[in-house]
Amino acid sequence: MVKSELAAGSHAPGPAPSNSATTKTQGPRTITRVNLAEAVYQQVGLSRKESAALVEMVLDEMTNRLIAGEPVRLSSFGSFTVRHKGQRIGRNPKTGVEVPIKERRVLVFKSSNLLKARINGQLAEGGDD
Amino acid sequence: MIKSELVQRIADRNPHLYLRDVEKIVNAILDEITNALARGDRVELRGFGAFSVKRRDARLGRNPRTGAHVAVDEKAVPFFKTGKEMRERLNDGYNG
Numbered sequence: 001m002v003k004s005e006l007a008a009g010s011h012a013p014g015p016a017p018s019n020s021a022t023t024k025t026q027g028p029r030t031i032t033r034v035n036l037a038e039a040v041y042q043q044v045g046l047s048r049k050e051s052a053a054l055v056e057m058v059l060d061e062m063t064n065r066l067i068a069g070e071p072v073r074l075s076s077f078g079s080f081t082v083r084h085k086g087q088r089i090g091r092n093p094k095t096g097v098e099v100p101i102k103e104r105r106v107l108v109f110k111s112s113n114l115l116k117a118r119i120n121g122q123l124a125e126g127g128d129d
Numbered sequence: 130m131i132k133s134e135l136v137q138r139i140a141d142r143n144p145h146l147y148l149r150d151v152e153k154i155v156n157a158i159l160d161e162i163t164n165a166l167a168r169g170d171r172v173e174l175r176g177f178g179a180f181s182v183k184r185r186d187a188r189l190g191r192n193p194r195t196g197a198h199v200a201v202d203e204k205a206v207p208f209f210k211t212g213k214e215m216r217e218r219l220n221d222g223y224n225g
Contacts, residue, residue, distance in 0.1 A: 031165040031172040039161040044153050054139070054154050059177050061138050065130045067218050074132045077159045078207070082219065105219045107178070109209030118167045119182055119205045 033059075066107060078111040166207055176214040183208045 033055055040051035062072050066082055073079040083106050090101040111119075130138075132155065140151045162172050162180060172180040187203040211219075 028168075029165075029170045031161070031170055033174060035165075036158050036161050036174075039157045040154050043157040044150055046154075051154075054143075055158060057139055057142065058135070058155060058158055059174060061135055062130075063177060063215060063218070066215070067221075070130055072130050072135070074135070074159060077132075077163065080209075107209075107211040107215060107219060109178075109180075109207075111207040111209075115163055115166070115207055118163055119207055121167070 069105075074112075076112055076114045078109055078115055081108050081110070082106070083108050169205075174212065176212050178212040178215055179210050181208050181210070182206070 033052070036055045037048065037052040040046065040054060041048050044051065046054070062080070065072050066080055069082050071079060071081040085104050085106055087103045088101050090099050091097065092099060136148065136152050136155050139155070140146060140148050143151065146154075165172050166180055166182050169182055171182075182205050185204050185206055188201050190199045190201040191197065192199055
């Protein structure tokens with residue numbers, strides 16, 4: 001069996017990903033790291049490879065802060081906070097069998113008013129803070 | 130951690146970049162996500178989580194203070210679902 005290579009970072013500089021969505025003719029698309037790296041590449045003028053590495057670094061930094069239990073607040077975008085949930089008794093909705101749900105931590109995202117407004121088409125592109 | 134602290138941390142790890150450029154990088158990432166959601170697209174970041182947009186129907190709401198009926202228009206709200214790896218890492222060694 002041949003495994004197809006999809007790992008990030010192994011791409012030679014090539015054509016821009018066609019997925020980066022400028023037209024609005026098809027249905028919803030899925031944006032990934034590749035598109036974020038492309039945006040950095042277009043706007044900052046680093047190499048594609050370095051742009052991808054920086055996207056990774058930003059996500060990494062955010063992840064590490066959150067795992068440390070620290071909130072991450074990004075003005076005009078939104079905030080991520082870690083919430084602590086106590087143990088409770090859950091139920092399998094199909095069978096009705098009770099199952100204990102252990103104490104755990106969950107990540108909560110609260111979007112900024114600006115992001116909400118943008119999603120509802122109330123503000124033009126590039127609104128800041 | 131707030132945005133400026135995130136920028137500073139990334140800058141510390143990349144001494145060859147100006148702070149201003151790191152700021153541009155962080156903003157480019159956040160703007161790309163925002164613009165995608167504004168178009169109704171989904172943003173999937175493996176290991177971190179996925180952003181999507183959910184539609185909320187118009188409904189008849191109430192002013193909680195006066196009890197008066199208010200029409201609430203149909204709207205779209207951003208939604209974030211934590212990624213599998215993130216969820217696991219948040220709860221690593223946290224079973225008690």
